[in-house]
Amino acid sequence: MARLIIISNRLPFSVDRDGGQVKIRQSSGGLVSAIKSYFESDITGGQSITERMWMGVADFSKDDWNNEVSPLMEKYDFTAVPLFIDKPLYKDYYNGFSNSVLWPLFHYFPSVAEYQSNYFDAYTQVNLQFADALAPLLRPDDVIWIHDYQLMLLPELLRLRQPDAMIGFFLHIPFPSYEILRLMPTEWKMSLLRGLMGADLVGFHTYDYVQHFIQSVRMVLGADNYFHNIQYHNRLVKIDLFPIGVDYKKFNRSAYDPEILDLRNEVKRNFEGKKIIFSVDRLDYTKGLMDRLNGFEYFLTQYPEWQEKVVFILNVVPSRDEIPAYADRKRNIEEKIGTINGKFSSISWQPVIYRFNHLPFNELAALYQAADVALITPLRDGMNLVAKEFVASNATQRGVLILSELAGAASELNEALLVNPTDIKDVSNAIVKALTMPLAEQKQRMALMQKRLADYDVVKWVTDFLDQLVNVKKDQEKLKTKLLDDRTMEQYQRKYQQAARRCLLLDYDGTLVPFARLPQDAMPSSELKELLAKLSGDEKNHVVIISGREANTLEKWLGYLPISLVAEHGASFKMKHENWQQSVPMSDQWKEEIRPVMQKFVSRCVGSFIEEKTNTIAWHYRNTHPDLGFSRSRELINNLTQMLQNTLLQVIDGNKVVEVRMSGFDKGIMALKIVNETNPDFVLCIGDDTTDEDMFKALGPDAFTLKVSNGPTAAHYTVLSQLNVLPLLNELTQPLTSASYANT
Numbered sequence: 001m002a003r004l005i006i007i008s009n010r011l012p013f014s015v016d017r018d019g020g021q022v023k024i025r026q027s028s029g030g031l032v033s034a035i036k037s038y039f040e041s042d043i044t045g046g047q048s049i050t051e052r053m054w055m056g057v058a059d060f061s062k063d064d065w066n067n068e069v070s071p072l073m074e075k076y077d078f079t080a081v082p083l084f085i086d087k088p089l090y091k092d093y094y095n096g097f098s099n100s101v102l103w104p105l106f107h108y109f110p111s112v113a114e115y116q117s118n119y120f121d122a123y124t125q126v127n128l129q130f131a132d133a134l135a136p137l138l139r140p141d142d143v144i145w146i147h148d149y150q151l152m153l154l155p156e157l158l159r160l161r162q163p164d165a166m167i168g169f170f171l172h173i174p175f176p177s178y179e180i181l182r183l184m185p186t187e188w189k190m191s192l193l194r195g196l197m198g199a200d201l202v203g204f205h206t207y208d209y210v211q212h213f214i215q216s217v218r219m220v221l222g223a224d225n226y227f228h229n230i231q232y233h234n235r236l237v238k239i240d241l242f243p244i245g246v247d248y249k250k251f252n253r254s255a256y257d258p259e260i261l262d263l264r265n266e267v268k269r270n271f272e273g274k275k276i277i278f279s280v281d282r283l284d285y286t287k288g289l290m291d292r293l294n295g296f297e298y299f300l301t302q303y304p305e306w307q308e309k310v311v312f313i314l315n316v317v318p319s320r321d322e323i324p325a326y327a328d329r330k331r332n333i334e335e336k337i338g339t340i341n342g343k344f345s346s347i348s349w350q351p352v353i354y355r356f357n358h359l360p361f362n363e364l365a366a367l368y369q370a371a372d373v374a375l376i377t378p379l380r381d382g383m384n385l386v387a388k389e390f391v392a393s394n395a396t397q398r399g400v401l402i403l404s405e406l407a408g409a410a411s412e413l414n415e416a417l418l419v420n421p422t423d424i425k426d427v428s429n430a431i432v433k434a435l436t437m438p439l440a441e442q443k444q445r446m447a448l449m450q451k452r453l454a455d456y457d458v459v460k461w462v463t464d465f466l467d468q469l470v471n472v473k474k475d476q477e478k479l480k481t482k483l484l485d486d487r488t489m490e491q492y493q494r495k496y497q498q499a500a501r502r503c504l505l506l507d508y509d510g511t512l513v514p515f516a517r518l519p520q521d522a523m524p525s526s527e528l529k530e531l532l533a534k535l536s537g538d539e540k541n542h543v544v545i546i547s548g549r550e551a552n553t554l555e556k557w558l559g560y561l562p563i564s565l566v567a568e569h570g571a572s573f574k575m576k577h578e579n580w581q582q583s584v585p586m587s588d589q590w591k592e593e594i595r596p597v598m599q600k601f602v603s604r605c606v607g608s609f610i611e612e613k614t615n616t617i618a619w620h621y622r623n624t625h626p627d628l629g630f631s632r633s634r635e636l637i638n639n640l641t642q643m644l645q646n647t648l649l650q651v652i653d654g655n656k657v658v659e660v661r662m663s664g665f666d667k668g669i670m671a672l673k674i675v676n677e678t679n680p681d682f683v684l685c686i687g688d689d690t691t692d693e694d695m696f697k698a699l700g701p702d703a704f705t706l707k708v709s710n711g712p713t714a715a716h717y718t719v720l721s722q723l724n725v726l727p728l729l730n731e732l733t734q735p736l737t738s739a740s741y742a743n744t
Ligand code: GDG
Pocket: 028, 029, 030, 031, 033, 172, 173, 244, 280, 281, 282, 317, 357, 358, 359, 360, 361, 364, 381, 382, 383, 384, 385, 386, 389
């Protein structure tokens, strides 16, 4: 039995005063109608949700809430948690950072963005207020779903307060390409991305937005992805697309509602003999109203035969008029409408019927049904529900949708006439095509779009998201099952204490030391040296450093210790108190063939470099652009694999490194050889890389094998980070007490 907590900037209702009486009015907009339809359905999704809560900023005072509004909420099917924010702070957070930085930037209007630091401070403060107000109310069974660009910091802030919480986030607007995001001050973009990565599931409308987000996380936070999964701060975060739908049945049925039908017929009568083109949009520069009017004007000029035979009903809904970027638009648009009407009108005909108001639902539905063409051409739009509502409302399947290819909805509504909104010729041609489209074709296109919208309606959107959120939690649990816990640690500690002969096989980079930008910088710390001295000082221990490093380096850094060293994955080795030897005597003539190929990749991928070792040659791409480095590494592996067919050489795909070496030895063969020769009764093996998997597999069930990092592995257990390794080794040697090793 779970509780669903929806968190959005505003509560889903506002309060009106009618005379002295307070009235609650449901807000309009995509999210509110989506969640409302879900609440009204009896479907609950992945969790059986039994309670609902909605948190958001109130548009009424605390006193009004306590005295008048709160009692009215009793009849609603959710608990409202209003947040009261000081007006000046709210202004900087909402008009400021949300709508004068994020909104323009994420809709590809960088020149409109105003990078003021007080805006970001206010945004941070309001997100903190949300977190502080919610944290004390949280219960372990809560499913938290945060919505939209005003609350991008909130997932992380909640995660800090409640580490195990189930948190989903959905962005309703586009997520821009990295090239746009990087325009923002570094601290801001890092905070926003870190904020979102506090969620377990981050949802977007389209595949492109998902890809943009993943790329930004890779570039800004340096986290790696595996398809749509990102391992971040030892937690699996899933990124996926959930294209929001509409309440299909509600719009489709509206065609049979007598009141709406009357209104529709009235509109038809008023414009008898004329085709109706319809648009409804908030007054926003992203909606492309000016370009749309230019397109319509061009159409009337180019195709005069349509004059008097068509009307364009343009309904503009007031919006954000306190923000300067919005204020002038209204005047410009109205002037343009005046110009078109002045230029083309006759005594009996006016081409543009313009209204600036919010339509009641019935009127909106009637216009959707009366329209022959819906002209929806935003310059950018996260999704655009108007397009989907028009399609859903067309029960007769008459009517044509002209849709901007830059709206998220275009990726689903392929049967619409897709246009570039700034290309007035394209828009004009699409209008002609729509007005002359044969009925059979209209129906065919409509039917295909309607099927898709009916299948993935708004309730499906909600349940799909909630199901995926539950699945991510399950996947996180699965990964945790290998995580070394205190009890297992204690068992091995006991076995260690009881053993007479122990073999400790330890990888070096990424295991005993963290990765450095350049291999030569990853020198052993004094803490590591002390630990290795202590371990090797115990005569029951045989300590083996088994690495991809070359012999010289291992000798220089660790050769003074009474331990064994295995270099270049086993190509050469030095057993304790003995001299270095080659595993397989070989010439390194073959490197002459490989070096030029790798050199070509060095020049094709800035930041990559070659490391030559005695028996291997490696191309490192740790310091490159992550996407380029990865894709070049795939190309290189491809080239090398073809070159090395039927040779004794092999290609190894390591951790940000591609290596070529002679086949016939690997860490697994070497580890097994050492274990067989010394016959220990306790074997510990720790590593982080793909090459260490050979050891985990070779050593089999009796060894205590441990992988650093939380991915698929043949090791028996995992530890979350390299930082856990030295404390773990220390702990192993301690006599058994109640002290516990913390795997965090
Ligand atoms: C965000 C994203 C994304 C509009 N005018 C009237 C009216 N509306 C209703 C429509 C529709 C909604 O408002 C507008 O649709 P949007 O798609 O623009 O939704 P928003 O919530 O504003 O915007 C957008 C959406 O979130 C969902 O994720 O699609 O890209 O910007 O439902 O019907 N409703 C009435 N009168 C009007 O005059 N009754």
